[in-house]
Amino acid sequence: MKGTLITGLTNNHEVRIYISQTTDMVEAARATHDLSPVSTAALGRMLSATVMMGMMSKIDKEKITVQIRGNNEIRQMVAVADTHGNVKAYTSDPQAPTLLDDQGRLSVGQAVGTDGQLIVIRDIGMKEPFIGQINLVSGEIAEDVAQYFSQSEQLATAVALGVSFGNDAHVNYAGGFIVQLLPEASEETIDQLEANLQGMMPLTHLFEEGLTIEQIANQVLAGLGLVELETYELRYNCDCSREKMEMGLMSLGKKEIDAIIEEDHGAELVCHFCNKKYHFDETELRNLQTVHTEHLS
Numbered sequence: 001m002k003g004t005l006i007t008g009l010t011n012n013h014e015v016r017i018y019i020s021q022t023t024d025m026v027e028a029a030r031a032t033h034d035l036s037p038v039s040t041a042a043l044g045r046m047l048s049a050t051v052m053m054g055m056m057s058k059i060d061k062e063k064i065t066v067q068i069r070g071n072n073e074i075r076q077m078v079a080v081a082d083t084h085g086n087v088k089a090y091t092s093d094p095q096a097p098t099l100l101d102d103q104g105r106l107s108v109g110q111a112v113g114t115d116g117q118l119i120v121i122r123d124i125g126m127k128e129p130f131i132g133q134i135n136l137v138s139g140e141i142a143e144d145v146a147q148y149f150s151q152s153e154q155l156a157t158a159v160a161l162g163v164s165f166g167n168d169a170h171v172n173y174a175g176g177f178i179v180q181l182l183p184e185a186s187e188e189t190i191d192q193l194e195a196n197l198q199g200m201m202p203l204t205h206l207f208e209e210g211l212t213i214e215q216i217a218n219q220v221l222a223g224l225g226l227v228e229l230e231t232y233e234l235r236y237n238c239d240c241s242r243e244k245m246e247m248g249l250m251s252l253g254k255k256e257i258d259a260i261i262e263e264d265h266g267a268e269l270v271c272h273f274c275n276k277k278y279h280f281d282e283t284e285l286r287n288l289q290t291v292h293t294e295h296l297s
């Protein structure tokens with residue numbers, strides 16, 4: 001369930017790149033949520049983008065949540081990443097039916113639709129979180145994430161994301177890259193980068209050809225010189241715990257917990273991200289209330 005991220009900067013310090021290989025992580029998401037191919041492609045692209053966005057943060061404790069609200073077969077997807085390479089994700093529609101584009105390829109854009117939003121929440125756990133929201137451009141995820149960066153963070157950004165499948169519907173390759181122009185980028189650099197991106201094969205094709213993410217990064221930045229490479233490990237990993245579920249229950253308040261005890265004599269909470277179940281019996285719920293009351297007094 002691990003992946004790899006490489007970060008780099010061009011020789012002239014005008015362009016930076018984050019590029020990831022997330023094959024096993026997307027396969028883990030597929031298996032965890034029993035995802036159909038188009039749901040795998042959509043959620044896989046999204047979690048690949050989110051884990052890179054987490055790694056772009058300079059604030060150690062930051063959590064980044066990316067949410068996509070679609071209007072077709074996939075109505076909601078959520079991915080949460082930290083700044084250490086961990087990401088978790090789920091969708092409201094794990095079994096979205098296969099939709100194909102004109103060329104017979106899986107169409108994530110059609111499954112998500114274009115009448116929707118991409119929302120990014122950056123939370124450092126102290127003050128109010130930063131929330132950025134854009135309307136979807138194509139529902140294909142990569143273009144939407146690029147639009148988010150240029151609109152909400154004023155950073156000219158190109159994004160490519162891809163998930164491909166083997167004959168048995170397992171994930172063969174997954175990954176993506178985010179390339180950003182730094183504010184002082186020259187016209188020559190911009191032209192070179194645009195030419196490189198236009199001349200490239202689709203990402204999944206490059207993976208199928210056996211190229212490594214380092215080789216792909218060199219194609220993206222051809223003629224600009226890639227330096228300052230750093231490699232990081234990525235993980236598809238849920239950080240839920242009994243303690244966090246207790247906090248969630250306690251935040252409901254005494255009245256609500258009383259009602260749960262009265263009606264159900266216990267509670268079973270399921271983590272959306274990993275499907276782990278947490279059971280609380282009547283005594284445990286009463287104990288939580290005591291803690292809650294002490295907390296308030």
Ligand SMILES: [Zn+2]
Binds near residue numbers: 240272274
């Ligand atoms: Zn979990």
